[in-house]
Amino acid sequence: MFGRGFAAGAVASVTVYALYSSLVQPAREEVDTDIRLIRSPRDLAGEEDPKGSDILKYGTPDSGTQTRTYTNHALSYDQGRRTPSWVAEHITKQDLQGTASRKSANFKMDPNLNPTYSSMNSDYKRSGWSRGHMAPAADNKFSQEAMDETFYLTNIVPQDIDNNGHFWNLMEIYCRNLTAKFSDVRVISGPLMMPNVDEGEKQYVKYEVIGQNLVAVPTHLFKVIAVEPSSGSPPDTVGVGVFVVPNAPIDSTKHTLKEYQVSLDALEKSAGTSFLPNLTRSSMVDLCSLDPCQMKNKQELDLIFITKRMNEATTLNRLDKSWKELETSTIVPSDNLKNLYAQKKRILTEKESQDQRLKANGTA
Incomplete structure (x- = not known):
């Protein structure tokens, strides 16, 4: 349920009741959920619309919501809010291997988008919000082009800095780790605007906008994860997990991923989007029944970053700084990590001596 787990973060306490009441409603009249398109009265009557071309003489209004496809992600863009509506990606083990580097990438406007509807880097400057990837750069180690494209601002939303670097990052790592168990992992991520309830019990949607272009700051973020079990499940079965988190700090030592699990129906109703239209509900099984849905803890995340900084260290000073960070933490270094430090120290000592x-x- 949406109501579980939302007590985390600065905004969560005021959204719990609203989320629960707006998304966990009493049963309504049953509807055919397979109906994807309701036709116009003229279509239903089998009549042609002679006025159609005249009504739209100067063209059909275009909100730019068509699907945009890149090397390893696809998205639908909200030109009014200057953020993606959703971003989809396909992750495999092979995608996570390679030499592509974030150091070669820069946040920039998407050349495929009319600049009139784009956010800009200046919108984020001194806003208090980070530029949060929906399709993570780290999912594209196999291709520098694919990684560079994740830095287009069409893939970015204003995200709480702590959330971006901590809980959301753990969710991204969890998705990557699923490739060790499932051959194909597909993820759809995006922003949500969820209602609050005022003192009079009236619901309202309130969100901040930043910069000259009034970029909308989402109140929440979502991930839809779909995996294809390789064995042990009926044919055509797809594991689906749906998670919604507040765009605010979340302490992973106190809150688990499962606390933020919601139903696909609830998310689709809130977002106004059918996320997996080619999947029947009968073919879906709960992802958390196939996998524990357990993320790494903060200590494990810190170890990942320290190890990464040690690997990328180009000077003895940077290497020793990372090692001291490890020594002052509660992390017990493994033999492999000790060997990495010793090897890097040897290489960098020789390089600096040379x-x-x-x-x-040269100066003699």
Whole structure:
């Protein structure tokens, strides 16, 4: 249920009741959920519309919501809010291997989008919000082009800085780790605007906008995860997990991923989007019945970042700084990590000694 787990973060306490009441409603009159298109009265009557071309003489209004496809992600863009509505990606083990680097990538406007409807980097400057990827850069190590495209602002939303670097990051790592168990992992991520309830019990949707272009700050973020079990499940079965988190700090030592699990129906109703239209409900099974849905803890995340910084260290000073960070933490370094430090220290010591000799010879 949407109501579980939302007590985390600065905004969560005021949204719990609203989320629960707006998305966990009494049973309504049954409807055919397979109906995807309701036709116009003229279509239903089998009549042609002679006025159609005249009504739209100057063209059909275009809100730019068509699907945009890139090397390893696809998205629908909300031109009014200057953020994506959703971003879809397909992750495999192979995608996570390669030499593509964030150092070569820069946040920039999407060249495929009319600049009139784009956010800009200046909108985020001094806003208090980070530029949050919906399709993570780290899911595209196989291709520098694919990684670069994740830095287009069409893939970015204003995200709480702590949420971006911590809980949401753990969710992204969890999705990548699923590739060790499932051959194909598909993820759809995006922003949500959820209602609050005022003192008079009236519901309202309230959100901040930032910058000259009034970029909408989402109150919540979602992920729809779909995996295809390789064995042990009936044919055509797809594991589906849906998670919604507040766009606010969440302490992963106190809150688990499962606390934020919601039904696909609830998310689709809230977002106004059918996320998996080619899947029947009967073919879906709960992802958390196939996998524990357990993310890494903060200590494990810290270890990942420290190890990464040690690997990327280009000077002894940076290497030793990372090692000291490890020593002052509660993390017990493994033998592999100790060996990595010793090896890097040897290489960088030799490199700096060689640089000093070359410098001395050049100035002699």
